[in-house]
Amino acid sequence: MMKKNIDQLKKKHICVIGDVMLDVFSSGKVERKSPEAPVDILDIQKSEDRPGGALNVCMNLQSLGVQTEIIGVLGDDFEAFRLEYLCDKHNIKRMGLYRKKGRVSTSKTRFFNGDKQLIRIDHELRTDISKETEDELLVEIRRAIKGSDIIILQDYNKGVLTERLISEIMYMAKKAKVPVFVDPKIDHMDSYNGATLIKPNRLEAEAQLGYELNELETAKAGAKILLERLKCKNILLTLGENGMILYNDEQLLHIPAKTLDVADITGAGDTVISVMAALYSTDLPIESCAQYANQAAAETCKEQGVIPATLKMLY
Helix, strand or coil: CCCCHHHHHCCCCCEEEECCEEEEEEEEEEECCCCCCCCEEEEEEEEEEEEEHHHHHHHHHHHHEEEEEEEEEEEHHHHHHHHHHHHCCCCEEEEEEEEEECCEEEEEEEEEEECCEEEEECCCCCCCCCCHHHHHHHHHHHHHCCCEEEEEECCCCCCCCCHHHHHHHHHHHHHHHHHEEEECHHHHHHHHHHHEEEECCHHHHHHHHCCCCCCCCHHHHHHHHHHHHHCCCCCECCCCHHHEECCCCCEEECCCCCCCCCCCCHHHHHHHHHHHHHHHHCCHHHHHHHHHHHHHHHHHHCCHHHHHHHHCCCC
């Protein structure tokens, strides 16, 4: 990667639209049994809030030096305060982040006994946002698209990216000639026609295709079908330990996974799309973006918890 690409990152602005989450990591020790029920007692020694979901993508972009903002919905609850604080702490613009009564701020709380995860507790709402909320978000989206180099849609199926919102975003971005990168969920996969890049994982691709992608050649053939079916410019199919497949009208590229000690794969997909979008905004060829994204994702998996990508990981 050329120095000019790195230098350009701090001049870029990327807007992330989608489902915001609070990731809570609580760790301690189990040394006693409960007298109330046949269960262990976890004595918490450390608890940490981290930006999750679409906000984790923003964290990765900020860590790479890119200016970023989030557009999404929170509940009117204590978790919303914590998420707003994290946005301000990490310099993520949140003028398009709305609190809504009747909604729940999505949170995922993971409890660890030492390095061993005991349980994950999710608190969330998966119903679509109201038409009124869609209207409010669209005002912010119109503003954001005018000043953005790339739009990233982060869909975790929590109700923010509705069919109407997706359709409007794709239309506005096309009209403004702003590339759209998509981390999709199964329910909306067909709605992102015309995207610059769609990044399904193995399970999402299998659900769309209707068969398993157990062999590399099958996965390559599946990527071709997805590109044609979804009418996008690039498919980036992530296959975990089998790496990634990048397919477009000019090439079919398999990028093997890096052989590193894996501690935690949480957030690896967020790292991939963040690095892809950030580097693509500097006019780096898409195949080079994918190589660096693969490398950065492997590096973040070496540590426990959700770790944002850094420029150092790209060298």
